[in-house]
Amino acid sequence: MCGIVAYIGGDAAFPVLIKGLQRLEYRGYDSAGIALLDPLLSVYKKQGKVAGLLEFARDVPTAGKVGIGHTRWATHGVPSDVNAHPHVSSDGEIALVHNGIIENYSLLKTALENQGHRFVSETDTEVLVHLIAEIKSRESADLEEAVRLALQRVVGAYAIVVMDAARPDILIGARKSSPLVLGIGADALYLASDATPIVEYTNKVVYLQDEELVVLRSDGTFEIKTMQNELMPPFIQELDINIEMLEKGGFEHFMLKEIHDQPRTIAECMRGRIHAAEGWVHLGGMEVCSDAFMNAQRLIFAACGTSWHAGLIAEYLFEDLARIPVEVEYASEFRYRNPVIAEQDVVIAISQSGETADTLAALELAKARGATTYGVVNVVGSSIARVTDAGSYIHAGPEIGVASTKAFTAQVTLLTLMALQMGLKKGTLDPVFFRELLHELEAIPGKVQAVLAMDKLIQQIAVEIKDKPNALYLGRGYNFPVALEGALKLKEISYIHAEGYPAAEMKHGPIALIDEEMPVIVLATNKSAYEKIASNIQEVKARKGLVIAIVSRGDTQIRAMADYTLEIPDTLEPLTPLLAAIPLQLLAYHIAVMRGCDVDQPRNLAKSVTVE
Numbered sequence: 088m089c090g091i092v093a094y095i096g097g098d099a100a101f102p103v104l105i106k107g108l109q110r111l112e113y114r115g116y117d118s119a120g121i122a123l124l125d126p127l128l129s130v131y132k133k134q135g136k137v138a139g140l141l142e143f144a145r146d147v148p149t150a151g152k153v154g155i156g157h158t159r160w161a162t163h164g165v166p167s168d169v170n171a172h173p174h175v176s177s178d179g180e181i182a183l184v185h186n187g188i189i190e191n192y193s194l195l196k197t198a199l200e201n202q203g204h205r206f207v208s209e210t211d212t213e214v215l216v217h218l219i220a221e222i223k224s225r226e227s228a229d230l231e232e233a234v235r236l237a238l239q240r241v242v243g244a245y246a247i248v249v250m251d252a253a254r255p256d257i258l259i260g261a262r263k264s265s266p267l268v269l270g271i272g273a274d275a276l277y278l279a280s281d282a283t284p285i286v287e288y289t290n291k292v293v294y295l296q297d298e299e300l301v302v303l304r305s306d307g308t309f310e311i312k313t314m315q316n317e318l319m320p321p322f323i324q325e326l327d328i329n330i331e332m333l334e335k336g337g338f339e340h341f342m343l344k345e346i347h348d349q350p351r352t353i354a355e356c357m358r359g360r361i362h363a364a365e366g367w368v369h370l371g372g373m374e375v376c377s378d379a380f381m382n383a384q385r386l387i388f389a390a391c392g393t394s395w396h397a398g399l400i401a402e403y404l405f406e407d408l409a410r411i412p413v414e415v416e417y418a419s420e421f422r423y424r425n426p427v428i429a430e431q432d433v434v435i436a437i438s439q440s441g442e443t444a445d446t447l448a449a450l451e452l453a454k455a456r457g458a459t460t461y462g463v464v465n466v467v468g469s470s471i472a473r474v475t476d477a478g479s480y481i482h483a484g485p486e487i488g489v490a491s492t493k494a495f496t497a498q499v500t501l502l503t504l505m506a507l508q509m510g511l512k513k514g515t516l517d518p519v520f521f522r523e524l525l526h527e528l529e530a531i532p533g534k535v536q537a538v539l540a541m542d543k544l545i546q547q548i549a550v551e552i553k554d555k556p557n558a559l560y561l562g563r564g565y566n567f568p569v570a571l572e573g574a575l576k577l578k579e580i581s582y583i584h585a586e587g588y589p590a591a592e593m594k595h596g597p598i599a600l601i602d603e604e605m606p607v608i609v610l611a612t613n614k615s616a617y618e619k620i621a622s623n624i625q626e627v628k629a630r631k632g633l634v635i636a637i638v639s640r641g642d643t644q645i646r647a648m649a650d651y652t653l654e655i656p657d658t659l660e661p662l663t664p665l666l667a668a669i670p671l672q673l674l675a676y677h678i679a680v681m682r683g684c685d686v687d688q689p690r691n692l693a694k695s696v697t698v699e
């Protein structure tokens with residue numbers, strides 16, 4: 088959802104900015120731009136990906152030791168050169184990049200136009216740069232003061248970086264509801280939407296807090312202040328990621344690398360948190376709010392996209408193992424519905440990025456109503472991780488492919504551990520079954536590896552589906568959310584319309600769509616509803632649908648009915664999603680590749696949705 092990178096220091100800014108934009112491209116990729124000071128301001132912007140900007144920049148001067156860059160995911164105004172950031176003041180002196188939305192831009196724009204400012208783009212962002220220029224000239228404020236005053240007049244969300252040809256010795260950054268990280272190098276300072284552009288230069292970072300402003304100086308010093316101009320002591324943290332995590336590592340796409348990473352990431356998520364032989368599970372975050380979990384009358388999960396599907400699996404897990412009522416909410420609906428939230432509720436946000444605007448807002452609402460809040464988050468130091476009362480990181484490492492894969496299975500792993508810990512503590516979980524689940528969890532990474540080894544067969548099935556206009560995914564019980572996730576993966580990256588459905592609901596609508604052109608992917612690993620799933624498959628076959636069945640190893644009954652069968656290792660039912668999700672990820676991946684789609688950067692999507 089727009090990526091920002093900025094540099095001020097002793098070396099050329101341009102290579103740092105371009106590389107940084109490439110790292111941030113997963114956040115948005117409809118246009119990219121750079122502004123440099125040397126000593127005059129030059130701005131280069133191009134619709135399309137960073138590669139296009141780089142090509143364009145071959146023929147233009149790119150010197151300068153201070154600069155800002157931006158990769159855009161359009162909100163206001165179509166993707167175009169002119170709507171790309173940085174935006175520049177009418178006198179050509181001030182340049183600004185922005186991630187977020189300025190909600191009162193229309194009012195501000197009218198006033199600024201009346202004051203003689205010339206707008207050239209359709210963006211909300213452009214008002215900010217003109218407003219800063221206006222305050223600077225009419226109110227004789229210095230750049231820092233002008234930025235502060237301008238931000239006090241805007242309504243909305245922002246992470247911004249501003250530079251001024253009159254002040255080549257400073258850069259100013261600020262944030263509210265959109266992330267911004269300061270990197271502290273040996274002789275340079277960096278600002279970025281996340282740590283990925285910074286990691287190759289330094290591992291020392293400061294995650295700016297909401298409504299903080301930072302002044303970066305070319306001598307390597309910086310100051311963090313509140314919007315009320317109070318100086319804040321910097322909380323310097325060490326990054327726990329490295330460059331290899333940000334590279335494709337020999338895979339053709341990040342998504343494929345991340346799918347193959349799952350045996351490791353699932354194991355990483357469990358490391359030090361369970362011990363099957365000794366029979367324990369321990370999540371420190373849950374201990375922090377142990378009373379809240381023990382006294383809760385219900386749990387509410389709030390999330391978006393793939394994380395919401397993980398939440399649906401959590402509903403099955405917690406109700407099954409910890410016998411507590413669970414609600415799973417789309418964060419965007421929850422926050423605007425005036426929901427009933429009690430102080431005894433525990434509201435659990437699930438988010439890979441930890442920055443999704445709706446999820447963050449849902450949490451803030453829950454907090455305001457007195458509920459305990461908990462975060463299940465991947466990105467360390469992210470906003471959701473910081474605002475919750477407690478939480479557990481999923482430790483999946485950076486996920487770059489826009490379609491979430493390894494974060495999903497790590498979320499499900501973590502949620503399983505949470506349900507086990509709560510179930511054991513509440514006494515709702517049979518100790519023998521608890522032990523069995525722990526042993527089986529330890530075996531899951533190896534079983535995921537076995538599913539990954541079925542790639543050739545999955546590619547053959549992909550050939551059958553790749554030219555179909557639609558696909559239906561069916562599952563029951565724990566496999567129902569997996570069906571939703573499988574359908575989401577396919578539509579996100581291959582643009583084939585796909586729907587996930589509870590298998591038994593098929594006859595209440597989707598059955599009307601079934602003919603020989605409709606592939607139906609059925610998750611049929613369940614033990615508890617096996618015969619019912621088998622009947623659902625008969626219903627599809629009777630209408631000439633093409634059935635691809637995911638079954639447990641050794642299955643014969645469904646194999647005899649389905650057109651294609653994928654046999655995955657057997658496991659305990661609550662852990663089925665961790666295995667069943669994998670072939671669906673690979674299937675979507677291969678179909679998208681066969682259709683020539685841009686797998687890592689599918690059209691219109693962004694990895695991290697920091698606007699509502």
Ligand code: G6P
Nearest residue numbers: 391392393394438439440443491
């Ligand atoms: C976007 C991404 C999805 C992700 C969703 C929620 O739509 O493309 O992959 O599941 O946001 O993101 P979060 O970071 O909160 O998990």
